[in-house]
Amino acid sequence: MxxxxxxxxxxxxxxxxxxxxxxxxxxxxxxxxxxxxxxxxxxxxxxxxxxxxxxxxxxxxxxxxxxxxxxxxxxxxxxxxxxxxxxxxxxxxxxxxxxxxxxxxxxxxxxxxxxxxxxxxxxxxxxxxxxxxxxxxxxxxxxxxxxxxxxxxxxxxxxxxxxxxxxxxxxxxxxxxxxxxxxxxxxRPALVPFTFPDGRFKPLAGVALPARLSNDRTSFDEALLFTHRGLSGPSVLQLSSYWREGEAITVNLFPDTPLFDRLREQRQAGGGRDLTTELSRHLPAKLVDFLTPVLALKGRLADQSDAALRTLCESLENWQLLPAGTEGYRTAExxxxxxxxxxxxxxxxxxxxxxxxxxxxxxxxxxxxxxxxxxxxxxxxxxxxxxxxxxxx
The missing domain is CATH 3.50.50.60 (FAD/NAD(P)-binding domain)
Structure with missing residues (x-):
């Protein structure tokens, strides 16, 4: 032919x-x-x-x-x-x-x-x-x-x-x-979820929220999704194309919110409220529960000094994570x-x-x-x- x-x-x-x-x-x-x-x-x-x-x-x-x-x-x-x-x-x-x-x-x-x-x-x-x-x-x-x-x-x-x-x-x-x-x-696989072998995010599977994911090369502001295997969602898929094994990533859970100012205002307006209760107004409750032991979240808003609030905000806006890898070509787009x-x-x-x-x-x-x-x-x-x-x- x-x-x-x-x-x-x-x-x-x-x-x-x-x-x-x-x-x-x-x-x-x-x-x-x-x-x-x-x-x-x-x-x-x-x-x-x-x-x-x-x-x-x-x-x-x-x-x-x-x-x-x-x-x-x-x-x-x-x-x-x-x-x-x-x-x-x-x-x-x-x-x-x-x-x-x-x-x-x-x-x-x-x-x-x-x-x-x-x-x-x-x-x-x-x-x-x-x-x-x-x-x-x-x-x-x-x-x-x-x-x-x-x-x-x-x-x-x-x-x-x-x-x-x-x-x-x-x-x-x-x-x-x-x-x-x-x-x-x-x-390499690209536009692919990150994996964490210890199953640390399994309790959060299905929880999604807007976030900024970044590394030393770039950042993306889109949805973040927790899965049984690790992290997915548009922000994760985007960043995966710029990621290499062994590199840490940074998660900002409040990319567009002046969190420190908000917490100070709420401390003035209602300092008797629990810190975790106030954070649950801004984050999914399951995520707050997950972060409570990690960041030692406890006490009332009134108990938090400016220095303590700044430390908390730094942790939530610069959450450092080290993926073990990605899901590979199996799910890479x-x-x-x-x-x-x-x-x-x-x-x-x-x-x-x-x-x-x-x-x-x-x-x-x-x-x-x-x-x-x-x-x-x-x-x-x-x-x-x-x-x-x-x-x-």
């Missing part, structure tokens, strides 16, 4: 790429259905982009690499596509856009678009081998128990990273990158790192040393924040590769 373009991976980036490459394009995936990570995203409603997506929201060894693709296919371009398909959407928080209905609407949009562009989609099809040829590539596929050879001029690596292996993640893109001698940056951007053209996503080989989406060393940014990178990088392929005729 001879085609112009073979795209490995029917996820967000792969299907977006196929929409723009035009005819003589085949998209393959080993899953039973396309866009499985789209389907489960955003609680089933797909946080498909972010209104504020820009280069500052991405991690990469080369922070400038993503600029070209993000500028040429923006969040507003994808929003227009979503609206054109009659998909109702809404902003949740911090510019995060979700479908009013189901994530399956985004998958249907992408499948309809790629088919309208003349591309084919084969599911339950795996890659057995890839060879370089004089005119491009020869890929041996395994489909319905039978081998089939496909020759193509362009080969697009859109198989994602290692995150959520139960969804079929395999790291195939990295294996093929090594085969073609493309350098890789270190890969994305993979940090990947195919080194130095090996790729930022305009076309084509490998500099292997003409006709492209890498897009999560497979590349570009990782977005939580909140629709990784989907936007999929749309933008898929567009960049797809339009570049179409321009070659």
């Amino acid at each position: 001879q085609i112009r373009t073979l795209i490995l991976g029917a996820g967000a980036a792969g299907m977006m790429c196929a929409r723009h490459t035009g005819g003589s394009t085949l998209v393959i995936d080993h899953a039973k259905a396309p866009g499985e990570k789209i389907r489960i995203s955003g609680g089933g409603r797909c946080n498909f982009t972010n209104m504020y997506a820009g280069p500052a929201n991405y991690l990469s060894q080369n922070p400038h690499f993503c600029k070209s693709a993000l500028a040429r296919y923006t969040q507003w371009d994808f929003i227009e596509l979503v609206s054109r398909h009659g998909i109702a959407w809404h902003e949740k928080t911090l510019g995060q856009l979700f479908c009013d209905g189901s994530a399956k609407q985004i998958i249907a949009l992408l499948v309809d678009e790629l088919r309208a562009a003349g591309a084919d989609l084969w599911l339950q099809t795996s890659v057995e081998s890839v060879e370089r040829t004089a005119s491009g590539f020869r890929v041996t596929l395994l489909r319905e128990g039978k081998r089939q050879a496909v020759s193509c001029r362009n080969l697009v690596l859109a198989t994602g990273g290692k995150s959520i292996p139960k969804m079929g993640a395999t790291g195939l893109a990295y294996d093929l990158a090594r085969q073609f001698e493309l350098p890789l940056t270190e890969t 994305v993979t940090l790192g990947g195919i080194d951007t130095d090996a790729l053209s930022s305009k076309t996503m084509e490998a500099k040393s292997v003409p006709g080989l492209y890498a897009i989406g999560e497979a590349v060393d570009v990782t977005g924040w939580l909140g629709g940014y990784n989907f936007q990178w999929a749309w933008s990088s898929g567009f960049a590769a797809g339009t570049a392929i179409a321009a070659t005729g």
Whole structure:
């Protein structure tokens, strides 16, 4: 079988790429259905982009690499596509856009678009081998128990990273990158909960509150969730992308409240109230109970000197914790790192040393924040590769 373009991976980036490459394009995936990570995203409603997506929201060894693709296919371009398909959407928080209905609407949009562009989609099809040829590539596929050879001029690596292996993640893109001698940056689980092996937060499982989580590199003000295994929630997932094993993190339980001033005011107004009772006005009661022995919370407000209140506030605003690790790729939303951007053209996503080989989406060393940014990178990088392929005729 001879085609112009073979795209490995029917996820967000792969299907977006196929929409723009035009005819003589085949998209393959080993899953039973396309866009499985789209389907489960955003609680089933797909946080498909972010209104504020820009280069500052991405991690990469080369922070400038993503600029070209993000500028040429923006969040507003994808929003227009979503609206054109009659998909109702809404902003949740911090510019995060979700479908009013189901994530399956985004998958249907992408499948309809790629088919309208003349591309084919084969599911339950795996890659057995890839060879370089004089005119491009020869890929041996395994489909319905039978081998089939496909020759193509362009080969697009859109198989994602290692995150959520139960969804079929395999790291195939990295294996093929090594085969073609493309350098890789270190890969790590990202947007992933922290774990604490002693089960210290088990009594707080399910408790959530706004907090500021930080380390020496950055900080995030979003919700914090205590779990049986440790810490989760948006603030934790965001910080995990900037965290390394053995590093402490700081939790500020009062990021927007002048706690010391509030406690002094309440001491004047009602000093007979227990300190724990007053703190329960600002924090979940379960958390106050948990912190009582840790911080030796006792006595009435009237018994607390200014120095004692300052010490208490310092403890609550600079709670130092040392995670044992993360939940790993099992629950990580994305993979940090990947195919080194130095090996790729930022305009076309084509490998500099292997003409006709492209890498897009999560497979590349570009990782977005939580909140629709990784989907936007999929749309933008898929567009960049797809339009570049179409321009070659």
